Amino acid sequence: MSYVTIDQVTKGYENQVVLNNISITLKKGEFATLLGQSGCGKSTLLRSIAGLEGVDAGRILIDGIDITNLSPRQREVGMVFQSYALFPNMSVFDNIAYGLKMKKVKNIKSRVKKIIEMVDLIGKEESYPHQLSGGQQQRVALARALVMEPKVLLLDEPLSALDAKIRKSLQKELKRIQKELDITTIFVTHDQEEAMTMSDRIFVMNNGQVVQSGSPSEVYTSPVNTFVAKFIGNYNVYDMEVFRKIVRNRELKGTEVAIRPEVLQLVSVGEDSLDLQENWGIKGFIKDVSMTGNVLRYEVETEESAFHVDYLHHRGKMFEQGALVHILVPKKECIIL
């Protein structure tokens, strides 16, 4: 039974289609991520769900109710904006209480207090937004949405304005709060790593369409096309014509092949322990080495092409620039597209 249904939603601006026949369903309590490059329509989709934009065609349902034509205030969805959009003239407490006051509910004080505890803002109740750090402002924005107990929580790149460290800790916290409240969440990001760590389900978007959906590991290990392969996994992608030459095998079928950089192995030329039963061996030299956190990334140039090879950075052997190597390509890890 799906809790959120987006049914063939289409939307355009002037002469440009921004959402092209999008269909998505979510279960209650699911943490879903819309992942895609800037400009692919993520925000527009989120804003359509919130009712801040109308759609040209299609339906949106939450909890069995068709909300396509309801105003934002009737939809019972909460949203956190990238820019936080806190009310500058109100204290933290008043920002969070605003929605409750609008709804004229009872026990505003205790509800606000509870949520302030949850997002760890105790002691900041009387502060104003300009007195808070980016991370704290983000928590206020989150609390302001959560206190309304919305049916769906929408988050539009809520962490992208924060620096890496705070971002990591807020990712964890967001996830904890989401699980604690069991709230159905749609999270937007252009950062594939963030999408991987946080989501139950990822919807990869490109040009106003959902090109693939699935669990993080599904999307990561079996991309359906070149776009997803390149965007999600930093895959090595080759035209089949070229790949046949690289591995000297004319029998391979398909149009393209994608290989994850971390399944490749490097072996120094001269060491003769190559398993050419399970792998293809390709000769090349290390053109460049770079380090991203704990990952060593080699750029290896071969006669016909080039490969990215990722290694976990540990105390073992490291290849120098210019070293001659064999790349071992595991045959079963090659994804034919």
Next chain:
Amino acid sequence: MRKIKKQKIYLLALLLPFITFVIGFEIGPLVAMIKNSFYADDGIQVTINQYITIFKSKFYLQAIQNSLVISLFSAVTSVIIAVIAAYSLTKFSQKIQNRLLMITNMTSNFEGIPLSFSYIILLGNNGLFTLLFSKIGWDVFADFNLYSWTGLILVYIYFQIPLAVMLIYPSYQGIKKQWKEASSLLGGSTSSFWLHIGIPVLLPSIVGTFSILFANAMGAYATAYALVGSNYNLLSLQIASLVASDVALKPQLGSAMGVLLAATMIGAMWFNERMMRRIRRDLR
């Protein structure tokens, strides 16, 4: 190190014309006016009699009251109209906004004697519209008298509005679209957004504009003089007749009234600031 010092002196030297201007044309006259106000009519004896004269004279108190009333009324009305007008301005395309702003800018300089004469030509007893409408048979202007209190207020409001729009318009750029969206998602209506967020955010600019308009109206002289001559009892008209008339030249009394005029303006600003801090507690 030395070079920086030299540069600083050089920069200060560039400020010299400005400082001279401020001292010569603003601080100087102000000090002279305050000093003058504490002399008797003969200009020799030091006394506070000029102030006593003002506060004992029904006529002068009336002038102060009239000026306060017309200034308050025209400033409040113009600010309200300008808040609405500037908002609707922001709803046009950028191109139209620029053109409307240009017109507003031009009309904000349209005051004093030219403005009064324009009104006389259009709405005076033999004004264009007055005659036109009476010929057509509309009697909207039948009871209207330009040379009255109502007429004066109309002209004051007219010259205050463009200035107010120019001053308030920029602060609408500071109102973020996301605040409205967040408010509506939290269940707020358009009016609750303006009541709780929009107006409070605009408030510093509204208050500042109000202070300027109030001072502008308190000091307005030429417009009123051209329209009602000395028939109407206003503070600025009384000061002018005391310092520049050929009947009863009393510069010391005029100075004392000038000091009171300045005091009302400062008082208004102080009061505005206080009120604003009360509502916008985040600015404290």
